[in-house]
Amino acid sequence: MMKIDKDEFNKYVEDNVFNTISEYNLIEDGDNIMIGVSGGKDSILTLNMLHSYQQKSDINFTLKAVCIDEGIAGYRNDGIKSAKENTKKLGIPLIVHSFKDTWGYDLDEISDLYKSTCMPCGVYRRYLLNKISDEQGADKIATGHNLDDEIQSFLMTFARNDQNKFSKFGPKLKRIHPKMTPRIKPLWQLPEKDVGLWCVINDIEIHDMECPYSQTSLRADIKMFLNMLEEEKKGIKQNIFNSFKKTFTQKQSEVELCMCEICNQATAQSPCNACRMTDEIKKMLS
Ligand code: SF4
Numbered sequence: 001m002m003k004i005d006k007d008e009f010n011k012y013v014e015d016n017v018f019n020t021i022s023e024y025n026l027i028e029d030g031d032n033i034m035i036g037v038s039g040g041k042d043s044i045l046t047l048n049m050l051h052s053y054q055q056k057s058d059i060n061f062t063l064k065a066v067c068i069d070e071g072i073a074g075y076r077n078d079g080i081k082s083a084k085e086n087t088k089k090l091g092i093p094l095i096v097h098s099f100k101d102t103w104g105y106d107l108d109e110i111s112d113l114y115k116s117t118c119m120p121c122g123v124y125r126r127y128l129l130n131k132i133s134d135e136q137g138a139d140k141i142a143t144g145h146n147l148d149d150e151i152q153s154f155l156m157t158f159a160r161n162d163q164n165k166f167s168k169f170g171p172k173l174k175r176i177h178p179k180m181t182p183r184i185k186p187l188w189q190l191p192e193k194d195v196g197l198w199c200v201i202n203d204i205e206i207h208d209m210e211c212p213y214s215q216t217s218l219r220a221d222i223k224m225f226l227n228m229l230e231e232e233k234k235g236i237k238q239n240i241f242n243s244f245k246k247t248f249t250q251k252q253s254e255v256e257l258c259m260c261e262i263c264n265q266a267t268a269q270s271p272c273n274a275c276r277m278t279d280e281i282k283k284m285l286s
């Protein structure tokens, strides 16, 4: 196995992430940034990179972290432990909030109700992440999306014939409503294998289990397909990403938002997705 120089590799990772931050103006003076932390490698690297950027750059901004507990037995608790340990080490305040606190049930209790458990999980997680960030006065939510995640999402839009989702691509999304906190993706140009390597090389304690429901998703199939292709044809993922970057524009579709009549959160259509789904779930559970 090729020996990797730790300092050189860390510099490469930091340069990659810092370049994305400055090239796309992800962080501005006075920003309050909320980092979505699952405890996995991507979110822990994001946490460390933003902490280091805070110390090394001239930009003044604050950092907080939020961890959503979906309620997945044998899986999520380790993630929360990793989120707590890593935020404590860096002195970043952490908020943990669960599906159960909000809706009265864990993801495990509703996992069989949909073809893919990722569907209700995604709706609820996005909802909570935004709600908590808004309550905390965050200007931006930083997520751990890496280069592989972005090309998976890109291909998923074709597989689903849903190119409307193009507006969610790119390292920085615009604020489209005062109560919708926009996302930034500092790891946007960093391949997933380098995120993993960074954790190993630096002996970072992370939660590296696969979610027991992940196999039910289209994303998992596309990820496997891309990894298979990459084994055969090295560099194919980077090529897909580069062509995506060439065609990608930061243009976001204009959507008129209103307030949800049930929960009073911003939504394209009232009741919001989360409230509509909750109603559906309650009927299915009764
Ligand atoms: S893999 Fe699916 S069910 Fe598991 S945490 Fe991710 S979105 Fe939720």
Ligand SMILES: [Zn+2]
Binding pocket: 260, 261, 262, 263, 264, 265, 271, 272, 273, 274, 275, 276
């Ligand atoms: Zn609602």
